[in-house]
Amino acid sequence: MSMQPVLDLTISAAPQVYDWLRDAILRGELAPGSRLSEGEIGKQIGVSRQPVREAFIRLTSEGLAEVRPQRGTFISRIxxxxxxxxxxxxxxxxxxxxxxxxxxxxxxxxxxxxxxxxxxxxxxxxxxxxxxxxxxxxxxxxxxxxxxxxxxxxxxxxxxxxxxxxxxxxxxxxxxxxxxxxxxxxxxxxxxxxxxxxxxxxxxxxxxxxxxxxxxxxxxxxxxxx
Missing domain, CATH: 1.20.120.530 (GntR ligand-binding domain-like)
Known part of the structure; x- marks a missing residue:
């Protein structure tokens, strides 16, 4: 993604990662079918896997992401x-x-x-x-x-x-x-x-x-x- 979030380290990272990813999905910067990697995103923005995983769970519950067994997490189609x-x-x-x-x-x-x-x-x-x-x-x-x-x-x-x-x-x-x-x-x-x-x-x-x-x-x- 071209834009990177500026995280406030005084508060929980997971909601901030969620907001960033959700915005990228809504704007189409993360296209339907794109694969999401906990490790890659965590490394990109300087956080551990845990807050990224929590963000993925929220996105999945909203229908914006989906977990495919044995394959990973992907951006849902519209x-x-x-x-x-x-x-x-x-x-x-x-x-x-x-x-x-x-x-x-x-x-x-x-x-x-x-x-x-x-x-x-x-x-x-x-x-x-x-x-x-x-x-x-x-x-x-x-x-x-x-x-x-x-x-x-x-x-x-x-x-x-x-x-x-x-x-x-x-x-x-x-x-x-x-x-x-x-x-x-x-x-x-x-x-x-x-x-x-x-x-x-x-x-x-x-x-x-x-x-x-x-x-x-x-x-x-x-x-x-x-």
């Missing part, structure tokens, strides 16, 4: 069923959240959301896909926060790891400007205090994945599993 389930849950939850936000969307919030969209477009212009995906997540978190439902967003984060992996692929493969235009439509619904329009824009936005998924899965079948 689960299409997990992606579709997470998308369905997100649509149900975030459609309700946006209606809640519509009742409290003041000028300060609208201005903040407009700035976020400007930053997303700037990231796309720089071809900085990782930054765009980070800003995309922050946009949705800001909406959950505006609804005073940060805890709900935390629950969603725990459900959408496979979806996040796919987002990094589709953001590179397709025109991410469509997504920023959809964000702008959501904000316009809020600006007009039109809860129905804001909800419809959110639903259309979260269904965008359904349009991209078949092409991505057929062009890169080695990355996916049912």
């Amino acid at each position: 689960s299409l069923s997990a992606v579709l389930s997470a998308r369905l849950i997100r649509e149900a939850v975030e459609s309700d959240l946006i209606r809640m936000v519509c009742d409290r969307a003041d000028d300060a919030l609208l201005a903040r959301l407009d700035r976020e969209i400007e930053m997303q477009r700037a990231a796309i212009d720089r071809d900085d896909i990782e930054e765009f995906v980070r800003l995309d997540d922050r946009f949705h978190f800001l909406l959950a926060s505006a609804a005073e439902q940060e805890g709900v967003w935390s629950v969603l984060e725990g459900l959408k790891s496979h979806m996040n992996r796919l987002r990094h692929i589709t953001a590179r493969a397709f025109d991410a400007r469509r997504l920023t235009d959809q964000h702008a439509a959501i904000v316009e619904g809020l600006r007009q205090r039109d809860a129905d329009a804001a909800e419809q824009a959110m639903r259309l936005h979260l269904r965008e994945l359904l349009a991209d998924l078949p092409e991505v899965a057929s062009s890169r079948p080695e990355l996916f599993t049912k």
